[in-house]
Amino acid sequence: MQRFKSLTQHTGFAVAVVILALLIVWYLAALWMNGQQLIMTLERTQQPWTYLEIVRNAYGIARPPLPVPHQIAVELYNSIVNQPISSRRSLLYHTIITLNSTLLGFAMGSILGILIAVGIVHNRTLNASLMPWVIASQTVPILAIAPIIVVVLGSINITGILPKAMISMYLSFFPVTIGMVKGLRSADKLHMELMMTYNANSQQMFWKLRWFSAQPYLFASLKIAISAALVGAIVAELPTGAQGGLGARLLSGSYYGQTIQIWAALIMSALLGWFLITMVGLAERWILKRRGAVQ
């Protein structure tokens, strides 16, 4: 007990030191980059300046090359707390738009991924014919394909959340297929033989054995898939000229040189990703616990 306590104190301390070091580096880098810009502007307009002034002003520029954490924090606070959630100026409004298409794309991608995996595991022809396409699909750069998907779907009057969700699906089905194929094939040989002695049919083999053997692999894949779905949703918001979503927020931020807004959106998407992966992790724990696998 004593040792455990001192250990947590120790790691807590180490984490604090690392974070502090990062913050110091960040502020120094911001001073360097923003300061240079300030000096350049001042010299261009031939105004006198002192280093003290530069240091004082480096952290207060409206569109700094590198915003510092407290500026981002203020921006996050203002755009979350000080705006009604239905407002286009609210960061939460954009986050929810991205979250919706992420979740829809993730759900579609997971189901598609599982179905492809089941097909591949149960059917030799599908294994030979589908697997190369599955792999090839991921070698196409998503940034190239996203506008095409959006335009093609738009031309047949599919707009809104669905094209974005399709791109999320496109990115997220792949890890699910790969993990699930491995998982479905991971069933213990002895368990397979036991089922053979019962003359279990392939459906029983699947629902009573393979599906359960695959679950640990499935959850590992789902964690990758949900972050891929988030990336897909954000990327899909870039070329669509979307009015909402974290991607649109990033794009408009860079269009107007609003670096603080960009960083706030970046932090928000990181938090969203962390939140989504944590949720999958909790679902995993809950399900594995219910089936008695957590000791």
Next chain:
Amino acid sequence: MNALNPDVINRPAASGRSMVEVNNLSLIFEANDAPVHALSEINLTIHKGDFVSFIGPSGCGKTTLLRVIADLEQATSGEIKVGGTSPSDARLNRMYGYVFQAPALFPWRTIRSNCALPMEISSQSKTHQHAQIDKYLQMVGLQDFHNKFPWQLSGGMQQRASIARALCLEPELLLMDEPFGALDEITRDHLNIELLKIWEATGKTLVFVTHSIPEAVLLSTHIVVMSPRPGRIVKVIESPLPRHKTLSLRDTDAFHALAAEIRQALAEDHQLD
């Protein structure tokens, strides 16, 4: 004592009476370096209602022979019939129950639900399932653990659960691969007696792999002594002991004489090597 050699026991059996018939069966595992002759020229007839034990040193092919009967392994040459049909038909008809050397319980199912598995697969009614499970968990002494998961049980308890799972199906033919190997002496005695009771009451056919001479003597009507490299049957001994057995039988002269005969058969073979 009635020591039959494999050819004598291989009399042409009235097909209604024989449960397992093996003729000139060989099985070779192809390995990278040299092929392994796991079974060589096996001849054996097991009649309905027999309790047959396979005994022999490790690696002599006991498990392999059991697996051939269960259609889990295919013979390289020779013939085998199980219940008058091919092993594969016997398996498809769910004619036998198999207890593996390891418990092979599903970790995501409780003990009760593990025992229910074979009955779920053969779509038996829920009430029947529960009655069977209660009966056989009680028999192996696990009634208080039915809602536990396998990892909450000791190795020996897991093995007992796997025995209960096989018994629940009440198959005509029970194939058991060292089912009691992991158990303590007392539990083993208890389960030996219980198994004998079931066998006497139901007239099932039992094929039983063991490393223990006393266990083989206590349980069997026939003892098949096997030898490795290549795996073969050196002797089939028909037990002179009565079919109805009790633990006290172990103190009789007949018991010791039979044990000695088995020990000698095992030792003789060792000298040949």
